Amino acid sequence: MLAVDSLTKRFQGLVAVDHASLAVPAGSITGLIGPNGAGKTTLFGMISGFLTPSEGRVLFDGADVTGEAPHLRARRGIARTFQIVQPFAGLTVAENIAVGAYLRHPKRADAVAKAREVGTRVGLRDQLDKPASDLTVAGRKRLEVARALATEPRLLLLDEVLAGLNPSEIRDILPVVRSIRDGGVTILMIEHIMQAVMTLCEEVFVLAQGRMIASGPPRQVCADPQVIEAYLGKGAAARMKAEEAVDA
Amino acid sequence: MSARDLLPAIVALALLAALPFLGLSGSVLNFLVTTLIIALAGLGWNVLGGFGGQYSFGHAAFFGTGAYATAILQMKLGWNAWGALGAGIGFGALVGLAIGYLSFRAGLRGSYFALVTLAFAEVFRILANAADFTGGAAGLLLPLRPGLATLQFADRKLFYLLVLAFVGVALLISRWLERSRFGAHLIAVRENEEAARALGVDALAVKLRAIALSAAITGAAGGLYVQSFLYLDAGVAYGTWISVEALLAPIVGGIGTAFGPLVGALALQGLGEITKHLAGGIPGVDLVVFGACLIAVIAFAPQGLLGLRPFRRRRKARGERTVPVGA
Amino acid sequence: MYAPQILIEAALNGLMTGAVYALIALGLTLVYGVLHIINFAHGALLTVAMFAVWGAFALVHVDPYWAMVGIVPLMFGLGYGLQRFVIGPASHGNDNNVLLVTLGLSIVLENGLLALFRSDTRALDSDAALQVIELGPLLLSTPRVIGFAASLAVTGLLWLVLNRTDTGRAIRAVAREKLGARLVGIEVDHVYAVTFGIGCACLAVAACLLMPTYYVNPRSGAAFVLVAFTIVVLGGMGSIAGALVGGLIIGVVESFSGLLLGDSLGQIGIFLIFILVLLVRPTGLFGARA
Numbered sequence: 025m026l027a028v029d030s031l032t033k034r035f036q037g038l039v040a041v042d043h044a045s046l047a048v049p050a051g052s053i054t055g056l057i058g059p060n061g062a063g064k065t066t067l068f069g070m071i072s073g074f075l076t077p078s079e080g081r082v083l084f085d086g087a088d089v090t091g092e093a094p095h096l097r098a099r100r101g102i103a104r105t106f107q108i109v110q111p112f113a114g115l116t117v118a119e120n121i122a123v124g125a126y127l128r129h130p131k132r133a134d135a136v137a138k139a140r141e142v143g144t145r146v147g148l149r150d151q152l153d154k155p156a157s158d159l160t161v162a163g164r165k166r167l168e169v170a171r172a173l174a175t176e177p178r179l180l181l182l183d184e185v186l187a188g189l190n191p192s193e194i195r196d197i198l199p200v201v202r203s204i205r206d207g208g209v210t211i212l213m214i215e216h217i218m219q220a221v222m223t224l225c226e227e228v229f230v231l232a233q234g235r236m237i238a239s240g241p242p243r244q245v246c247a248d249p250q251v252i253e254a255y256l257g258k259g260a261a262a263r264m265k266a267e268e269a270v271d272a
Numbered sequence: 273m274s275a276r277d278l279l280p281a282i283v284a285l286a287l288l289a290a291l292p293f294l295g296l297s298g299s300v301l302n303f304l305v306t307t308l309i310i311a312l313a314g315l316g317w318n319v320l321g322g323f324g325g326q327y328s329f330g331h332a333a334f335f336g337t338g339a340y341a342t343a344i345l346q347m348k349l350g351w352n353a354w355g356a357l358g359a360g361i362g363f364g365a366l367v368g369l370a371i372g373y374l375s376f377r378a379g380l381r382g383s384y385f386a387l388v389t390l391a392f393a394e395v396f397r398i399l400a401n402a403a404d405f406t407g408g409a410a411g412l413l414l415p416l417r418p419g420l421a422t423l424q425f426a427d428r429k430l431f432y433l434l435v436l437a438f439v440g441v442a443l444l445i446s447r448w449l450e451r452s453r454f455g456a457h458l459i460a461v462r463e464n465e466e467a468a469r470a471l472g473v474d475a476l477a478v479k480l481r482a483i484a485l486s487a488a489i490t491g492a493a494g495g496l497y498v499q500s501f502l503y504l505d506a507g508v509a510y511g512t513w514i515s516v517e518a519l520l521a522p523i524v525g526g527i528g529t530a531f532g533p534l535v536g537a538l539a540l541q542g543l544g545e546i547t548k549h550l551a552g553g554i555p556g557v558d559l560v561v562f563g564a565c566l567i568a569v570i571a572f573a574p575q576g577l578l579g580l581r582p583f584r585r586r587r588k589a590r591g592e593r594t595v596p597v598g599a
Numbered sequence: 600m601y602a603p604q605i606l607i608e609a610a611l612n613g614l615m616t617g618a619v620y621a622l623i624a625l626g627l628t629l630v631y632g633v634l635h636i637i638n639f640a641h642g643a644l645l646t647v648a649m650f651a652v653w654g655a656f657a658l659v660h661v662d663p664y665w666a667m668v669g670i671v672p673l674m675f676g677l678g679y680g681l682q683r684f685v686i687g688p689a690s691h692g693n694d695n696n697v698l699l700v701t702l703g704l705s706i707v708l709e710n711g712l713l714a715l716f717r718s719d720t721r722a723l724d725s726d727a728a729l730q731v732i733e734l735g736p737l738l739l740s741t742p743r744v745i746g747f748a749a750s751l752a753v754t755g756l757l758w759l760v761l762n763r764t765d766t767g768r769a770i771r772a773v774a775r776e777k778l779g780a781r782l783v784g785i786e787v788d789h790v791y792a793v794t795f796g797i798g799c800a801c802l803a804v805a806a807c808l809l810m811p812t813y814y815v816n817p818r819s820g821a822a823f824v825l826v827a828f829t830i831v832v833l834g835g836m837g838s839i840a841g842a843l844v845g846g847l848i849i850g851v852v853e854s855f856s857g858l859l860l861g862d863s864l865g866q867i868g869i870f871l872i873f874i875l876v877l878l879v880r881p882t883g884l885f886g887a888r889a
Contacts, residue, residue, distance in 0.1 A: 072470060074466065074469070074470075093469075093474075094469040094470055095469050095471075095472045095473055095474045095475070098469075098470060098471060098472030099472055103470065103471070104470050106466070106467060106470070110463075110464045110467060111463075112459060112460050112463035112464060112467070112468075113463050114459055114462075114463060114528065115456075115459060115460075115463070119456065122456060123456050123457065123459075123460040123468065123471055123473070124471045124472070126453040126456055126457065127471060127472035130453050131453075132451055132452060132453065135453065135456075171467070171471060172470070172471070174471075175471055175472055325695075327695055327698065327699075329702070374874075374878055375877075375878070378877065378878040378879070378881065379881075380877060380878070380881065382694055382695060382698075383636075383637040383694060383695075383698055384877060384881055386637075386698055387637070387828055387832070387873075387877065388873075388874060388877045388878070390825070391825065391870045391873045391874050391877075392874065394825060394866075394870050395867060395870045395871065395874070398864060398866055398867045398870070399867070402864050512821075516702070516706065519699075523699065551714075554714045555710075555713050555714060555717065555718065556709075556710030556711070556712075556713030556714040556817070557710070557714050559706055559709075559710035559713075560706070560707050560710045560711050560714065562706060563702075563703040563704065563705070563706030563707035563708075563710065564703070564707055565703075566699060566700075566702065566703035566706065567685065567689055567700050567703040567704065567707070570689055570690065570691075570696050570699050570700050570703070571688065571689035571690075571691075571700075574691070574696075
């Protein structure tokens with residue numbers, strides 16, 4: 025569904041992303057992991073159209089969308105969330121989601137109905153008529169997902185939706201992500217929480233210092249010595265093993 | 273929009289329409305006409321500044337263009353006043369579109385946008401003051417010719433009602449903004465342009481439509497102004513006074529709300545009149561009060577008069593919220 | 600079409616005016632660089648200072664240059680107080696609010712002066728304005744030469760204060776990294792107010808330098824404020840060197856466009872530069888801030 029072909033982004037001499045390629049098959053949940061500063065969010069920016077690549081192409085459903093503006097990609101069916109969640113402060117939760125829903129439903133009544141449905145789906149039913157600025161961090165993350173989902177995308181890019189949540193909140197939101205995929209939306213997610221990546225993703229790409237250093241099923245990738253070297257560090261790898269032992 | 277959405281607007285307009293039939297004196301009526309014209313200019317500012325979050329310090333550019341076009345088309349080309357007013361509104365929108373295109377394409381926002389709009393208005397003022405077809409520094413004097421085709425009425429009440437009709441249309445547009453896709457997009461762009469774009473909003477197009485609409489409404493206020501006073505010069509048309517009045521009314525009344533500009537204009541102009549009477553003709557005292565009001569509103573009532581407690585409860589009950597200036 | 604002597608005189612006059620413009624812009628750019636706000640009341644504050652100079656001369660016969668001794672600290676105090684007790688608290692840390700609060704302030708100041716002094720234009724009733732210095736074939740107005748020299752001196756002094764004193768270091772620390780400065784014990788609100796006060800002190804100096812050859816009415820400052828904004832934008836928001844160079848450029852541009860276009864259209868050159876710079880290169884000639 026999505027193919028990223030040798031994408032490169034240079035900021036005044038600094039290479040943030042260096043000939044990175046990845047492919048997201050339709051219907052999958054694919055993970056994008058890597059240490060801080062690896063260039064994951066920059067890559068997301070290029071996929072969603074906020075940053076123009078220095079080199080390389082972005083293909084969506086076979087069409088070259090490399091130079092297209094973000095709102096046009098949204099119309100094609102690419103939606104994204106932002107790492108720093110910022111709800112539209114003056115609006116209620118439902119109205120926030122409706123901004124997304126208006127993309128496919130120009131009439132207010134239809135858009136609001138769609139917004140309430142999506143809001144309910146991500147577990148915001150009781151908050152729909154509250155001001156968005158009153159939401160907790162976990163609520164804002166859900167709102168961020170709901171807004172993107174309301175555009176009825178075929179590909180959803182999630183940028184660290186779990187960051188800043190406590191373990192029980194993460195447990196609550198994992199089924200939401202899975203149900204979105206089961207509803208027919210392909211997902212590419214940046215995530216730091218390995219437990220979530222392990223349980224959700226079928227395939228994982230690892231970005232380190234702008235380069236794609238590994239890809240494959242999460243367990244295989246985590247065992248890759250190059251990944252452990254670049255990303256996890258030896259101590260973390262040991263902890264991971266211990267956690268796996270507990271899980272088993 | 274349902275009938276219930278429109279009810280408050282209809283009630284307010286009906287009350288205002290009944291006002292001149294209470295036997296008001298000519299000077300009170302004149303005061304009301306001026307106040308409504310300022311409210312109209314403020315309703316225009318509010319589309320861009322309130323709903324769109326783009327603070328213009330130069331709405332005089334649109335007001336003046338509407339006024340000059342209305343006057344010049346009648347005087348030099350012999351147009352009918354209605355046509356001239358319509359064209360004035362169109363010219364206002366065009367100027368808005370041009371300034372918006374240049375500024376928004378360059379990515380200007382916040383203080384930079386405020387300053388560039390101010391500079392555009394000043395350029396227009398200097399040009400209008402120097403050009404021949406605007407009457408230069410001497411200004412333009414519309415000949416007094418009462419009649420329906422010239423939009424000059426022997427009965428001041430009729431002109432008042434005409435201005436009120438325009439205010440009514442602007443109010444309906446504002447109500448529509450509160451309940452439409454375009455309005456939602458505009459607010460989304462105001463709150464977080466990046467997030468809005470990710471949701472499929474063409475931010476530049478939204479801002480351009482907003483500034484064109486905003487400029488058209490303020491241009492209409494300019495056209496009505498010249499029809500009301502039959503005189504125009506560069507300082508009146510493109511002066512900072514109207515840029516300031518156009519932003520004061522919505523900010524004091526309640527920024528980003530349909531009724532804010534109307535409430536703000538009535539409150540401020542009323543307060544200004546009272547101050548002038550108390551101060552006994554000392555120039556500038558009313559404006560000192562306006563400036564103090566502006567500071568006080570920002571400091572203590574960022575949602576304006578409509579955000580104050582007696583008004584707020586009703587709004588909340590309907591699941592609506594006024595919008596703080598930038599919080 | 601113009602004699603070389605006229606052109607040279609226009610250029611020199613432009614430079615001399617430009618230096619005072621630079622001084623006015625200096626206050627604005629300093630406040631922007633540190634507080635990251637645009638002080639819309641800058642022009643009105645200049646008017647206040649000019650009335651103070653006029654008042655000192657007309658009422659107690661203090662020479663405008665000597666008046667600096669009193670008016671500079673007074674304006675510093677006024678600026679400190681306004682930022683600390685009005686602008687800061689009223690704007691709740693929001694940039695658009697600062698713009699509106701300082702706009703409100705300028706309306707209050709300008710019209711307060713109008714109520715007190717009416718719209719009459721006032722000048723110092725002194726013959727100092729007529730003194731000239733002969734420079735070869737050129738005649739230069741003595742007060743304007745003094746203004747030029749003093750403006751450059753104050754700019755240099757300000758640079759020294761910012762780079763060589765503890766207060767200056769604190770100001771630069773706050774400008775660079777507000778939170779970090781607070782963490783190392785710098786009282787940010789105080790530094791903000793001091794910076795605003797210094798900006799107003801620059802205006803006081805400018806007023807003392809302007810008044811011998813200029814006049815004042817309640818709208819005088821408004822004429823300067825857009826010029827000052829143009830300079831600040833041209834030189835790069837927050838850049839002191841930029842304000843100086845921008846001021847000199849604008850002074851010369853104004854002088855020549857006045858010569859070529861006449862008084863009524865002369866100002867338009869400045870506004871067009873202003874719009875052009877904002878649209879094409881909003882970081883200015885020296886600005887690094889993207």
